Amino acid sequence: NAGVMQNPRHLVRRRGQEARLRCSPMKGHSHVYWYRQLPEEGLKFMVYLQKENIIDESGMPKERFSAEFPKEGPSILRIQQVVRGDSAAYFCASSGSYQETQYFGPGTRLLVL
Amino acid sequence: QKEVEQDPGPLSVPEGAIVSLNCTYSNSAFQYFMWYRQYSRKGPELLMYTYSSGNKEDGRFTAQVDKSSKYISLFIRDSQPSDSATYLCAMSAGIQGAQKLVFGQGTRLTINP
Numbered sequence: 001n002a003g004v005m006q007n008p009r010h011l012v013r014r015r016g017q018e019a020r021l022r023c024s025p026m027k028g029h030s031h032v033y034w035y036r037q038l039p040e041e042g043l044k045f046m047v048y049l050q051k052e053n054i055i056d057e058s059g060m061p062k063e064r065f066s067a068e069f070p071k072e073g074p075s076i077l078r079i080q081q082v083v084r085g086d087s088a089a090y091f092c093a094s095s096g097s098y099q100e101t102q103y104f105g106p107g108t109r110l111l112v113l
Numbered sequence: 114q115k116e117v118e119q120d121p122g123p124l125s126v127p128e129g130a131i132v133s134l135n136c137t138y139s140n141s142a143f144q145y146f147m148w149y150r151q152y153s154r155k156g157p158e159l160l161m162y163t164y165s166s167g168n169k170e171d172g173r174f175t176a177q178v179d180k181s182s183k184y185i186s187l188f189i190r191d192s193q194p195s196d197s198a199t200y201l202c203a204m205s206a207g208i209q210g211a212q213k214l215v216f217g218q219g220t221r222l223t224i225n226p
Contacts, residue, residue, distance in 0.1 A: 004156075031212075033212075033213065033214070035214075035216075040121075041218065042117075042119070042201060042216040042217055042218040042219050043157070043201065043203075043214075043216045044216070045213040045214060045215070048212060048213055055212075056212070056213060058213075059213070091156055091157070093214075095212075100145045100162070100164070100205065100207055100212070101147065101159060101162050102159075102214060103159060104149070104156040104157045104158070104159075105156050106155060106156045107155075107156050109154075
């Protein structure tokens with residue numbers, strides 16, 4: 001009865017490198033959401049995906065950030081050319097079809113040096 | 114003005130006290146209301162989920178929604194040291210609107226033995 005899985009749990013990158021964050025939704029869930037939590041702040045929505053489709057990316061920064069949820073495999077949040085301001089905890093959540101509740105993973109803590 | 118306002122605290126109460134946590138919101142489209150508990154450096158854990166106005170009780174936890182006042186509350190009875198965490202309110206317009214969750218800043222709660 002695995003919940004939402006995220007890896008890696010911790011990621012250190014130098015400025016200018018790429019960061020790839022992975023999320024496997026809860027079994028039976030086909031909807032994936034990514035949120036970002038900056039220090040001392042609440043969670044901010046980034047993007048909502050279903051298999052092979054981006055449904056809502058209204059919270060994604062216009063540059064350097066992208067997300068996908070392929071037919072097979074986990075959802076990926078990619079951050080290109082990272083900057084120090086990208087340092088944050090990134091959480092993935094999943095839900096089932098026609099379900100309003102979202103269940104969160106343990107998060108990936110990204111540190112940009 | 115933020116869509117969801119939540120007093121960040123910190124809030125410190127003695128063990129056994131009744132705790133009241135609150136959020137106000139401005140978007141009348143919100144219909145689904147959730148409370149999450151987040152322990153330090155962990156992912157948010159869903160505590161309570163309420164649709165529209167009314168009360169919902171689950172063990173020591175009671176969630177209240179007053180849509181006319183755009184005000185939601187979470188009450189914790191017989192509080193325990195293990196309840197010490199950050200409590201996040203979250204809400205969405207739902208499937209017919211936008212499924213993304215909008216979070217409050219979170220209230221940091223400490224229960225003192």
